[in-house]
Amino acid sequence: MAAPMELSCWGGGWGLPSLHPESLTVMAYAKFSGAPLTVNTINNSWRAPKGDMPVLVSEDTVISQPAKILNFLRKQKYNADYELSAKQGADTLAYIALLEEKLLPALLHTFWIEAENYCSVTKPWFASRIAFPLSLYVPGKMSREALNRILLTKGGPPLYSLTEVEAQIYRDAKECLNLLSKRLGTSQFFFGDTPTTLDAFVFGFLAPIYKVCFPRVQLQEHLKQLPNLCRFCDDILTCYFRLTVSGHSPAGQDTADANLQKLTQLVNKESNLIEKMDDNLRRSPQHPPRKLTTLKLAAGGEESSPMSRLSP
Amino acid sequence: SSLSTAAEPWPENAALYQQLKDEQILLSDNASSLAVQAFLQMCNLPVRVICRANAEYMSPSGKLPFIHVGNQVVSELGPIVQFVKAKGHSLSDGLDEVQKAEMKAYMELVNNMLLTAELYLQWCDDVTVEEITHPRYGSPYPWPLNRILSYQKQWEVRRKMKAIEWAGKTLEQVLEDVDQCCHALSQRLGTQPYFFNKPTELDALVFGHLFTILTTQLITDELSEKVKNYSNLTAFCRRIEQQYFGGQEKESPTTAAPPAKRSLLR
DSSP states (O other): OOOEEEEEEEBBBBBSSSHHHHHHHHHHHHHHOOEEEEEEETTTTTTOOOSOOOEEEEEEEEEHHHHHHHHHHHHHOOOOOTTOOOOOHHHHHHHHHHIIIIIIIHHIIIIISSHHIIIIIIHHHHHHHHHHHHHHHHHHHHEEEEEEHHHHHHHHHTTOOOOHHHHHHHHHHHHHHHHHHHHTTTOSSSTTTTTHHHHHHHHHHHHHHHHHHHHHHHHHHHHHOOOHHHHHHHHHHHHSSSTTSSSSSSEEEEEEEHHHHHHHHHHHHHHHHHHHHHHTTTTSSSSOOOOOTHHOOTTTOOHHHHHHHHOO | OOHHHHSOOOOOTOHHHHHHHHOOHHHHHHHHHHHHHHHHHTTTTOOOOEOOOOHHHHTTTTTTTTTEETEEEESSSSHHHHHHTTTTOOTTTTTTTHHHHHHHHHHHHHIIIIIIIHHHHHHHHHHIIIIIIHHHHHHTTTTTTTHHHHHHHHHHHHHHHHHOOOOTHHHHHHHHHHHHHHHHHHHHHHTTTOOOOOOOOHHHHHHHHHHHHHHHOSSSHHHHHHHHTTTHHHHHHHHHHHHSSSTTTTOOOOOOTTSOOOOOOO
16 A cells, blocks of 8 residues: 655644644644554654654655645545535635634744743743753744744734734734634534544644643633634544553643543442443343443543543 | 724825836735725725835835825725724625635635745745846835845845745745635636625735736746636636726726736836
């Protein structure tokens, strides 16, 4: 069949397979289109990142930007947009442009420029995944590039100070989130019931905002007021990334695991009671209760999964 | 101040400022100016076009075009649309929320791909820069100021291209992106006369860029050929031109019969 494909990208945390929006977009697309990718997350023992992540290597081809990687996957017949009409394909391009112009600056700002966020979360996380001594240099470089990008694209007059630029980009980002929420409405994905390229991009941009725990979270708070977008992210995480285990778990992940253990015990007690009640009902043609033992196997996974199993 | 904006009706002497049409203006600025002119025409708001060599420096944001209405100065299509809306004129009021989201997304597509491609072509393609851009951009000024100003602008634009990762693209890749964008616009337009059921700012923006690309003579025809591949887009441009620029000689963006190639540059 197709040649084996390897994706090098930044790893994950807080329940996400990757923290990096572009890496996450590619991983999501691969899941949606069924492309068999071997994912190598960057950690200390891996080769130092040569350039921008994510990078796809297949035989001798090395491809580096998400749009190009997705094109390559489509050429290999892994096409998540197969059933889209031409107009929907055009809409995809337009909405991706909207994400890049209106949401990406604020996303970059939250991760790389907001001082508290950068110093307490982003920098330590990335530095721990790069070999010394590059770990001293690369996060700073990424932060400078992010600031540069924001200032050059959004920072002209009549906005003269960084605070004005920040206010503008967050306004734009919140408006963009509102527009996405209106466009998604009550459907499961942006174009009906199957996820497509646009879903991969939206997920890639939204999930880090949604899940990563920063000290300064104005964008996350705004996002949480849009329940259909939150549900969209959670659905993709539970359906497509259920078995992902990240290489390193930050502290947040550990407490989540401890909570998960306690919750599992409580739930198992409940399930024993329910089983006894169900013995009486076994004569009627009903499904036996789903065994909840699978919860113990979900390592480093979803704190949301026991909740979704409990609700009918 | 938005209250006072709304209170005053649109004055007779509203003016739109751009660079000198025949010698100085570049592809991207011409496109933006035409988009604003089309938008104002669609809103039925009269405006005079005034060409000044120092228009770029007069603009509050450094970007063109800008309009001078009453005692307010507003630049670029986005803020101008907001300003006009505050005065009670809007083309997109009839759209529902999902359509408004779509309109905004397509406007970002045009800015993200078409405008950036125009900027790339005129400031990062060495042949075009040498033969067209430098002579035109600095034309109102004496040597050495003309060279200094245009090198400064070139450096600024190239920095931005590098930040958004376009600097590494080849001309072929940029033309590919233009083609992709035109394909998307063509698909979205289909056989309808406008992108939505009546003209909106999206139609004005698309017209501004596509018409300028079609009627501007550059070093090669490659850019305009990409647009010409889509017959519904060329028909769209012709239709908007006839409808909104046909009757008035002064406001007409062309000086002879459409849709022949015209030398707006060179």
